[in-house]
Amino acid sequence: AQSVTQLDSQVPVFEEAPVELRCNYSSSVSVYLFWYVQYPNQGLQLLLKYLSGSTLVKGINGFEAEFNKSQTSFHLRKPSVHISDTAEYFCAVSDPDTGRRALTFGSGTRLQVQP
Amino acid sequence: SAVISQKPSRDICQRGTSLTIQCQVDSQVTMMFWYRQQPGQSLTLIATANQGSEATYESGFVIDKFPISRPNLTFSTLTVSNMSPEDSSIYLCSVGGALNYGYTFGSGTRLTVV
Numbered sequence A: 001a002q003s004v005t006q007l008d009s010q011v012p013v014f015e016e017a018p019v020e021l022r023c024n025y026s027s028s029v030s031v032y033l034f035w036y037v038q039y040p041n042q043g044l045q046l047l048l049k050y051l052s053g054s055t056l057v058k059g060i061n062g063f064e065a066e067f068n069k070s071q072t073s074f075h076l077r078k079p080s081v082h083i084s085d086t087a088e089y090f091c092a093v094s095d096p097d098t099g100r101r102a103l104t105f106g107s108g109t110r111l112q113v114q115p
Numbered sequence B: 001s002a003v004i005s006q007k008p009s010r011d012i013c014q015r016g017t018s019l020t021i022q023c024q025v026d027s028q029v030t031m032m033f034w035y036r037q038q039p040g041q042s043l044t045l046i047a048t049a050n051q052g053s054e055a056t057y058e059s060g061f062v063i064d065k066f067p068i069s070r071p072n073l074t075f076s077t078l079t080v081s082n083m084s085p086e087d088s089s090i091y092l093c094s095v096g097g098a099l100n101y102g103y104t105f106g107s108g109t110r111l112t113v114v
Helices: none
Strands: A010-014 A019-021 A032-038 A044-050 A056-058 A064-068 A073-078 A087-095 A100-105 A109-114 B004-007 B010-013 B019-025 B031-037 B043-050 B068-072 B075-080 B089-096 B103-105 B109-113
Touching (some): A010 A019, A019 A109, A032 A073, A044 A056, A044 A064, A044 A073, A044 B103, A073 A087, A100 B031, A100 B089, B004 B089, B019 B089, B031 B075, B043 B068, B043 B075, B075 B089
Parallel strands (some): A010 A109
Antiparallel strands (some): A019 A073, A032 A044, A056 A064, A064 A073, A087 A100, B004 B019, B019 B075, B031 B043, B031 B089, B089 B103
8 A cells, every 4th residue: 555754744944945845655656646735724725736747747826746756756846935835735645556546645744934 | 626515614522422524515526535634643534435335444444433424426424423532633525536636625624522
């Protein structure tokens, strides 16, 4: 079964600085990869997803992620963060080859943007 | 993508009682998923609910504790039975897209058991 590792539980960063949130998954077979954001007391919002094709995926709110099959990684980046980006970010994986359609989530990374 | 209405948004319940959470989707979907997010934790899958068949539960979750109904392709309920303080969590429903693998989540139900 797939597993997801988010290496950083918290990432503090100053406003307008770049940020990278790291995500690694457990297998190099075909996968679908997702990043979600959860603002305080809210549900999950999809930032971006990788299903196939170009390894650089652009999402909402200026975020992008790069799929690296050899390193089994799907790191999330933003060149300049805002205070409003403060939230919990979850990486998730789906394994289409097994027929398991539910998502497996990483433990989450709390992004704290400071003025 | 689908829009999900989840109710209630929050509730405070007495131990030993049960709470039923509803999810209504604005389009027909084959699969619905129920997740639990314990305080400060990530999301854990409780079960997968397909219309017309019994829900499939993950290890550690049982039907007697978390009965699920899926009467049609747009609606599902999750009941948290005989609640204890350890059941205090956010419960979220989700639908999985067969066409584009976009997964949409409801806004969640924040449950506190006292």
